[in-house]
Amino acid sequence: xxxxxxxxxxxxxxxxxxxKKGQVSFEYLLIVGFALASVLAxxxxxxxxxxSFSDEVTIKQAKQATELLVNSAELVNSYxxxxxxxxxxxxxxxxDAIFVQANEVTFRVRTSLGLTDVSSFAKVNMTxxxxxxxxxxxxxxxxGDSNVTFS
Numbered sequence: 001x002x003x004x005x006x007x008x009x010x011x012x013x014x015x016x017x018x019x020k021k022g023q024v025s026f027e028y029l030l031i032v033g034f035a036l037a038s039v040l041a042x043x044x045x046x047x048x049x050x051x052s053f054s055d056e057v058t059i060k061q062a063k064q065a066t067e068l069l070v071n072s073a074e075l076v077n078s079y080x081x082x083x084x085x086x087x088x089x090x091x092x093x094x095x096d097a098i099f100v101q102a103n104e105v106t107f108r109v110r111t112s113l114g115l116t117d118v119s120s121f122a123k124v125n126m127t128x129x130x131x132x133x134x135x136x137x138x139x140x141x142x143x144g145d146s147n148v149t150f151s
Contacts, residue, residue, distance in 0.1 A: 055111040058092045059118055062107035065089040066120035069105045069130075072141050073148040077124040084142040091130075091137055098130040100150050107132075124148050 072087045091098070091107075096115060099106040103126065106119040128150025130139060142149045 051112045055094075055113075058094045058109055058111070059116065061090060061092045062095065062109050062118040063120070065091065066105045066107055066118060069139065069141070069150070070120040070122040070126075073105075073122050073124055073126050073150075076141050076143045077148050079143060081143050081145060084140060087139050087141060089137055089139060091132060091134055093134045095132045095134075098132045100126050100128045100130060102126070122148075126150065 068087055068089055072085055076083050076085055092109075094110040096108040096110050099108070103122045103124065104119050105122070105126065106117050109116045109118055125147040126149075127147055130150055131137065140151045142151070
């Protein structure tokens with residue numbers, strides 16, 4: 001077999017052997033570029049999904065805490081003065097403020113989209129102050145003459 005036949009055979013079966021160096025470099029850059037763009041897109045999606053999930057968890061924890069406080073206040077009020085109970089609630093990290101006013105307990109939650117109020121309403125007037133510091137809190141709920149006090 002002659003050298004010319006071998007070269008002809010290689011040109012037909014392996015065309016990439018005869019590409020110019022610039023073309024190979026450009027194609028390599030395209031492949032790497034598409035791979036990086038794909039990884040970046042997946043990373044951005046993951047970050048936004050995690051943030052949304054984190055916001056949902058915080059809102060659910062706040063709602064659970066407000067409902068527990070309201071249910072306990074109504075229970076204590078139904079037994080009358082001087083009944084009291086201590087409830088343990090968890091205050092998540094993204095709580096800006098906690099309000100106890102009239103017949104409403106509100107947690108102001110900081111989310112990725114701004115502030116959101118999470119409230120629960122009672123059939124009894126409530127007063128008191130609850131700290132918005134992170135962590136578990138023991139809240140003393142005391143029945144009064146015409147209201148329930150949180151401390």
